[in-house]
Amino acid sequence: MFDQLRRTVSGPVLGPGDDDFAAEVAAWNTATLHTPDIAVGLTSEEDAAGLVRVAAAAGTPVRVLATGHGSATPVTGGVLATTSRLSGVTIDAERRIAHINAGCRWADVIAAAAEHGLAPVAGASANVGCIGYTLGGGLGPLARTYGFSSDWARGFRIATASGDVVTASATENPDLFWALRGGKGGFGIVTSMDFELIELSTLYGGSVFFDAPQIAGALATWVDWTKTLPETATTSVVILRLPPMEFIPEPLRGKTVLSVRFAYVGDPAEGERLFQPIRDAGPTIIDAVAEMPAAQIAKIHNDPTDPGPGWDRGMMLTELDADFVSAFLGAAGPEQQVPFVAIEIRHLGGATHRDVPEGSAVGGRGGAYTLFMAGVPDPSLFTRVLPPAADALLAPLRPWISAETTINYAGGLTVPGSYEASWPSETFARLAEVRATYDPDTLFPYGPA
Template identity: 70%
Template sequence: MGALAEQLRGVVRGPVFGPEDDGFAAEVAGFNLAVRHTPEVAVGITSEAEAAAVVRAAADSGTPVRVLATGHGSARAIEDGVLVTTARMANVTIDGRIAHIEAGCRWAEVVAAAAEHGLAPITGASDAVGCIGYTLGGGLGPLSRTYGVSSDWVRGFRVVTGTGEVVTANADENPDLFWALRGGKGGLGLVTSMDFELVELTSLYGGSLFFGADDIASVLSAWLEWTRSVPETVNSSVAILRLPPLDAIPEPIRGQTTLTVRYAFVGDPAEGERLFQPIRDAGTPVLGGVGEMPARDIALIHNDPKDPLPAWDRAVLLAEAGADFATTFVDVAGPGRQLPLVALELRHLGGAVHRDVPEGSAVGGRGGAYSLVIIGVPDPALFAEVLPAAADGVLAPLAPWISPEMTVNFAGGLSVHGVYEACWPAETLARLTEVRTAYDPDAVFPYGPRS
């Protein structure tokens, strides 16, 4: 691999690191501190031309290539080949309602640039996540019921294929690759940029409320009933949180088991307030607020961590969830249980999530009614056995409501048996395999549960 590293140093301006080099560990570090990547070579590209040169050199030597932006989705360690890091390609420009987003951009940068024009991207819950990797998996965010998944708003990609060729993929050029990149996630090439349509949005009615342990059952039941009739302009989620006794956590919820309700409404604030009133009436909030807010502050609704930390999660989609589900969920995950789980989040799906774009896309899991994400205590000593057992204990009683569908961005490291195949309908998975083979015939970009 030393020869390949030397060759790459001759074609890129960015750094090229081997495992023994100073700077290697920092270059390959991702958001999840529990995952330690040890590729044979790490390359920090600065341009599309460098991306193509790296892929051609790797392909010629039979070396696999993987890509790291922020590393939020890196649930499995990379232990061979070339790891391309894209953080140095982080430019975003706005032209009309189209944002041109380079491979290393995070959503915070796009949100800020779009807001200067009275526009907003349809993003995920966290603005610290890398735009490209998130969007390749479809992307369920706090406005998805109203606007659809994030990949629905992509208007084109620039991609380095497995042969090192740089191509455009959009509705007119390489439409099969465009179809696959909107939801197919990995193994399709190195995406160097995307053109992303923005929406006219300067404000929304949203925020979050926290309820104490005594109100968890009543608020959860009210929320589930409420989600059965709210319009598509209403987006929401709930999460049972077991919060540690840390000074950084506000006193009313510090060291407590609480339920938080997150809300985002697009439209007249008075109507947003009226629609949210049943949740306010379901319990007594101990913290938080919901009101009119700038669209650029949307990440504050979920307020996800921005700093790297050890992370473990498990997720499923639910086909439906009614009163019986609420009772069971509180029984297995509520304050009466001692669990090594910091969050169990239910997101209301449906609405525009259920509708594919007119030309079709590879997004899977559109049929889910809700998502359930379980996040474990951030202690890597628990990741191998304790947290999987705890998650299994929660999910087993919920089996009657769990959908056979899955969405790939919630599938972790694809290590759970059958989850990869569940991320797409059989015909979609077959077509994805065909497209991957066409654009990466030698499997330069490994992807899947055995990659």
């Protein structure tokens, strides 16, 4: 198989003994070490199709790695196809369509679109790969206004288990298109995506930071405030336990703080008026909410850009109230000793609750909020310390935890039931049917082991 792949594929074909193997399979989440039997660096659609044909003939499973932000579970055998060489974004400004190759990150698309006064409905981090994020739905800083990111996908090119590269869109292979907008993995190797852009050059947004004594009041204000916001406003809140290190801004260094993030699409004066209740909630350490270029939207969340070890757990919440605030602060507030660097709540609703006209496989449209926990980035804690700490933190929050979630918040699918809960039961069943149609021999395994 090794020799056959090298004769078939233009990109590198590497084994564990090759010098470049470790770098080829490295994930952005450095806690996950992939050890496939073979790594194949794709350089074209033809490479993807050739790889699939060879792997199918050998009965060898294929998995795909882009940036590795979502790599929570190691790949321990088979073939790992890497897409980083499939780079490049082209913008059709008249049609407002970005053609995004599989190796692109949102930063590439944001920069290219901004030249035309356009923007993608992207994720909070510009460093995340576009394809894997979109296949899982995707909830970004404009979600209440524009919905899940996958709602803006207009077509995919994908190498399926037959060895053919096909188009999946509303008019070609619509069942596969439905599945790729939110169904995540197990359908083939996506080589590119057409993504509709929005007209947006500026917005009113950013983040403010409250010191520990103000957290309780600011959080209570935030929960009440979210119930008054129009769909043109999207917000999230996060408790950060920041280390006393130089890369942290000096006013925040070594502190436990609450950050409120905000993005408003419309008149900046109206955005300022809408945000005023948060400013009135108490003195802030930093106030960085103002009119900003849409091309700088990643500054709202300021997610890490360098690779590192990561552990997280996510879920959705129902409507919040004062009792939730008390329970949450009792479990995760500044006086609690918990091994989490970030505990975040995002406000949903608005466009996230409405499916696209032709339907999609996105799970979690009924969620009112999301909850996300990022553990201390010490891999020695990932197995024995962080899971029980998360269970303990979540126990008093059970009345508000939704039975449904969305797949991008399911982490490594290690929590029993998290895979099934990522979609409504009828969607879960239909996804299984689509996978069976396009991959009857499970060449592209997906789901918990």
